[in-house]
Amino acid sequence: MLFDMTAIGIALALVLSILFPGIIAIVKAKTAGRKPPSILQPLYDVIRLFRKGTIYSSTTSIIFQLAPLVYAASVATALLFIPYFGGPGIFSFDGDFVFFAYLLGIGKFMMIIGAMDTGSGFEGMGANREAFYSLLIEPAFFLIMGSLALVTNHVSFLELFSALHLNTHLSYLVISVAVFVLVYITMVENNRLPVDDPRTHLELTMVHEVMVLDNSGFDLAIIHIASWMKFIIFGTIIANFLIPVLISIYIKIALFVGVQVAFAVVVGLLESFRARNKIAKNPQWILAMSSLAIIVFLTTLIITSKLILN
Amino acid sequence: MDVFVFKLILLLSVVIFVFDKKIQYFATLILQLTVSVISCWWAVSAFGADYAASPVPFMEFFGHPVTLEIDRLSAFFIFVINFTMLTGILYAKGYLKPYLEKKNRIEFALHFFCFLWLQISMLLVCMVKDGLAFLFVWELMSLSSFFLVIFDSEKVDAIKAGIKYLIQMHIGFVFILIAFLVAFLNTHSPFGFEGLSAYFANNSPFLLFLLFFVGFGIKAGFIPLHTWLPHAHPAAPSHVSGVMSGVMIKIGIYGILRVLTYIHSDLLLIGVFILVMSLISGILGVVMAIAQHDIKKLLAYHSIENIGIIGIGIGVGTIGIALELPVVAALGYAGGILHILNHSLFKSLLFYSAGSVYQQTHTRNIEQLGGLIKKMPKSALFFLLGSLAICGLPPFNGFISEFLIYSGMFRGLADGSLNADILMLAGFLGLVLIGGLAVFCFTKVFSIVFLGTARSDRTVNATEVSSGMLFPKILIGILILAIGFLPGLFMAPLNEIVMLFTGTYSIPENIDSVFTNISIVSIGFVALVAILWMLRKQQQQKCGKEPGVTWGCGYTGANPAIHQYTATSYANNLNDYSNQIMNIHSKKVVYEEDEIFPTDKEFSTHSTDVFEDNLVSKPTNKILFWLEKMAVFQTGRLQHYLLYALIFLLLVFLLTISNVI
Structure with a gap:
């Protein structure tokens, strides 16, 4: 039964991942007073890319061709680790979130060297920033997971989240800050505002978009799909924080969809009203997320009465 | 029987010197294979046994018997040593080919002889427990690797790096010796690892552990004891750097692990100490690695980082x-x-x-x-x-x-x-x-x-x-x-x-x-x-796949050879935040204001090791400075030297009559 629910969850996540960028685009258009595109516009774009041929720069090697595939595969595999509706992910074991984070890491590694393979100074710049930012954001994710391990005494995604809600009402203190940090981790991981602006057309200030300048056709399409899935993956983690365990499965599904849509709307709003950081200020800003996460950690120490203040 | 063969190989190793260049390699390979097979056989039987490392009598060493004791820790290291040394010698065949004409027969023989003895001495380090024998084979290991490092002996850098390595190894050696002596004098138990359990049972272990940690840590390359590593690895030929970084520095870890097996009290302090040192080594090691342009130096700093990771594991375990x-x-x-x-x-x-x-x-x-x-x-x-x-x-x-x-x-x-x-x-x-x-x-x-x-x-x-x-x-x-x-x-x-x-x-x-x-x-x-x-x-068969040029963002004059990212620019991002550690200095010639037709300008960066500068170079330079002042006395005139002798005799005389000595 639980496994079926996970299958439904994954199917739902995949469907939502197609809608996710569309929702963001609609929110951004509405707030800017423009006529919004169809919610399926990103899907049409990707389908069009699948019909196109691929151009490979003669500077590039096999690495450039391998990179998008490894990236997409890593994100798709990571999707199978997250619990849906309180049931286990397809793969669930002690320490699975470490595997999850490092799996995303190998995708990033390949994308970075893929961009460097083109020999373009611009792509080098993007690759370099991606490497730097992802090294800075990683501690925040581990700190959040560490805090959860503290609250719940468990060390796998499934148990972390299911025990979180049962443990103590004080854990809601942790949840609120953790969700805030996770939203921004998502923005950094997906290279969105305020770290990177996907709409910009100045290569000098781009991060992710400039890394994929030379990708085309099939490769570009799966890179796009992988980015959508990345949004949904983090959206699902956030949903796991917010959805209580002991409620009927139908409400859970409704809440799941609700959280994902709300997350997309939040991203859209953030992107509409938030200016991008100065590129040189990005590292400090990202490190601030880790310091917030440390506050989460200290709070959990107090909640679990390991750290006693008097 | 197997011990006999093992000993026979120790003797046979000398014959490498009599062979021709081409045969030397195969002789070494055969000897190494035999050593590996025998020691692996011992290791396998140590794993098979229910435990109780049974000592095998090996030889008499200055009147007291030396036994080989292989427990599972030794067995593990024996596997690691043998595998890496064998891949090293296999790789060496191709790598040394360009040197065949440059080096003579004896130089080659010495190289192979030391390579074989590096393996033998590392194996013995992991097998003997007796203090004197341990220190002896430990010294053999340092010496043989020293000769391996200075293979490119016509290069001044190689010799310098080798001597730096040799000196630091001996500082480490002294620390280990002192540590053994302290345990020996305190407990009157046998000199060596066996005596440690008695010492640790009755004394607070941290100080003695610290001595061992410094001694073995110099070999392992924990920061700030690492300063030989980034010099020796690039100077050595690559198969030697491979085995030195792959296994030899781990022998330092073996020493620390071996000592840890005898400690059963005060482990929290020791665990925290190992964890902190390892975190420092790990993080600073990799940051310094990013600053390097020399590929082998970069890998050497990564060895320090990985020693840190190993240490984190051991520290966490101890805690x-x-x-x-x-x-x-x-x-x-x-x-x-x-x-x-x-x-x-x-x-x-x-x-x-x-x-x-x-x-x-x-x-x-x-x-x-x-x-x-x-x-x-x-x-x-x-x-x-x-x-x-x-x-x-x-x-x-x-x-x-x-x-x-x-x-x-x-x-x-x-x-x-x-x-x-x-x-x-x-x-x-x-x-x-x-x-x-x-x-x-x-x-x-x-x-x-x-x-x-x-x-x-x-x-x-x-x-x-x-x-x-x-x-x-x-x-x-x-x-x-x-x-x-x-x-x-x-x-x-x-x-x-x-x-x-x-x-x-x-x-x-x-x-x-x-x-x-x-x-x-x-x-x-x-x-x-x-x-x-x-x-x-x-999809590409259907829709096509074609070659093109890298998109230059509208700039058609883009030339990847000039415009692509360099190692310096890649590291620059991080450099803004960690220049205290990376210590990158840049040298550039700026354009003068009145320079109408600018000439070619140069820009270069280099990075120096902060720890080496402050802990090794500066103090030794200070000492050298004062020692050079002392050279005033070395006038080269016989009369002066006779005068010194007279002053000395007078001093002895005066001190004696005033009952000082």
């Missing part, structure tokens, strides 16, 4: 024992010990690949390389494999050991009290940072060396290296993949070693199901990549 957290203890030690094996694999692979690049391009400066993947695709692939593994990315072996350490630390967070939590927090934050920085560093070095286009004409004549040089890399690659994809197979023997330290605490049973899951995911992940590859192939 686990001290705080009575069984899972933390077992997983910490398991991760640390497995990382010893893992590092010996991917680091030797990386050094061998770097050596291949050096052989083809005659430069170690990565700023002059680029685009080599097109000329040396197989070497590039092996370097990539090593890079992915050293970054701890799944599904390769580095991930497995780091995963074990992480699991231990998160378990510690969940189960432990406040002080455990704070320690584990420091531990996993450090490990996360190290991982991220390693990715930063290896994306840099792989991209700059192998990707893009050539940055100078050094790479023009580069071709793929001979299959003889690729063969040992294949062996290593297979093991890397085996540990990465099927980690479950290695857990049972690993558990046996871990129990030496943790007593009754063993690796938790559920690790099997965890690793089964990891195997399935890893295989699935690779399969998914393969499926995507097929799909794309089909």
Whole structure:
């Protein structure tokens, strides 16, 4: 039964991942007073890319061709680790979130060297920033997971989240800050505002978009799909924080969809009203997320009465 | 019988000197193989036995008997040593080919002789417990590796690096000697490891441990004891750097581990100490690595980083024992010990690949390389494999050991009290940072060396290296993949070693199901990549695939050879935040204001080691300064020297009549 629910969850996540960028685009258009595109516009774009041929720069090697595939595969595999509706992910074991984070890491590694393979100074710049930012954001994710391990005494995604809600009402203190940090981790991981602006057309200030300048056709399409899935993956983690365990499965599904849509709307709003950081200020800003996460950690120490203040 | 053969080989090693250059290599190979087979046989039987390392009488050494004792820790190290030394000698055949004309027969013989003796002495270090014999073989190890380092003896740098290495090894030696003496004099128990248990039972262990840590830590390369490493590794030929970084520095870790088996009190302090030193080594090691342009120096700093990771595992394990957290203890030690094996694999692979690049391009400066993947695709692939593994990315072996350490630390967070939590927090934050920085560093070095286009004409004549040089890399690659994809197979023997330290605490049973899951995911992940590859192939057959040029963002004059990213610019991002450690100085000539027709300008950067500057160079320069002042007395005139003798005699006379001496 639980496994079926996970299958439904994954199917739902995949469907939502197609809608996710569309929702963001609609929110951004509405707030800017423009006529919004169809919610399926990103899907049409990707389908069009699948019909196109691929151009490979003669500077590039096999690495450039391998990179998008490894990236997409890593994100798709990571999707199978997250619990849906309180049931286990397809793969669930002690320490699975470490595997999850490092799996995303190998995708990033390949994308970075893929961009460097083109020999373009611009792509080098993007690759370099991606490497730097992802090294800075990683501690925040581990700190959040560490805090959860503290609250719940468990060390796998499934148990972390299911025990979180049962443990103590004080854990809601942790949840609120953790969700805030996770939203921004998502923005950094997906290279969105305020770290990177996907709409910009100045290569000098781009991060992710400039890394994929030379990708085309099939490769570009799966890179796009992988980015959508990345949004949904983090959206699902956030949903796991917010959805209580002991409620009927139908409400859970409704809440799941609700959280994902709300997350997309939040991203859209953030992107509409938030200016991008100065590129040189990005590292400090990202490190601030880790310091917030440390506050989460200290709070959990107090909640679990390991750290006693008097 | 086997002991007899082993001894016979020690004697036979001399015959390398009588052979011709070509035969020398095969003689060494055969001797090494025999040594490896015998010692591996001992190691296997040590694993098979229920424990109780039965001492084998080996020889008489200055009147007292020396026995070989092989427990599971020794057995583990014997496997690691033999494997890496054998891949080293296999790789050496191709690597030394260009030297055949430059070096004479005796030089070659000495090199092979020392290579063989490096293996023998390392094996013996892991097998003897008697203090005197241990120090003797420890010295043999340092000496033989010294001669290996200075193989390129016509280069001043090599000699300098070798002497630096030799001096620092002897400082370490003194610390170990003092530590043994302290234990010996305090307890009157036998001189050597056997005597330590008596000392540690009755005394607070930390100070003696500190002595051992400094002594063995110089060999292992913990920061700030590491300053020989970044000089010796680049100076040595690549097969030597590979085995030195792969196994020899681990012998330092062996020493620390061996000492730890005798300590049963005050473990929290020791664990915290090891953890802190390891975190410093790990983080600073990788940050300093990012600043390097010399590929082998960069890899040397990564050895320091990985020693740090091993140390984090051991530190976490020790803390686990001290705080009575069984899972933390077992997983910490398991991760640390497995990382010893893992590092010996991917680091030797990386050094061998770097050596291949050096052989083809005659430069170690990565700023002059680029685009080599097109000329040396197989070497590039092996370097990539090593890079992915050293970054701890799944599904390769580095991930497995780091995963074990992480699991231990998160378990510690969940189960432990406040002080455990704070320690584990420091531990996993450090490990996360190290991982991220390693990715930063290896994306840099792989991209700059192998990707893009050539940055100078050094790479023009580069071709793929001979299959003889690729063969040992294949062996290593297979093991890397085996540990990465099927980690479950290695857990049972690993558990046996871990129990030496943790007593009754063993690796938790559920690790099997965890690793089964990891195997399935890893295989699935690779399969998914393969499926995507097929799909794309089909799509491209239908829709087309064509070559083009790199998009220059509208600028058609873009020339990848000039405009692509360099190692300096890649590191620059991080440099803004950590220049205290990276210590990069740039030299540039600025344009004068009245310069109407500017001439060529130069810009260069170089990085120096902060620790070496402040702990080694500055003090020795001070001493040298005063010693040079003393040279006033060395006038070269006989009259003055006679005067000194007279003053000395007078002094003795005066001191005697005033009853001072």
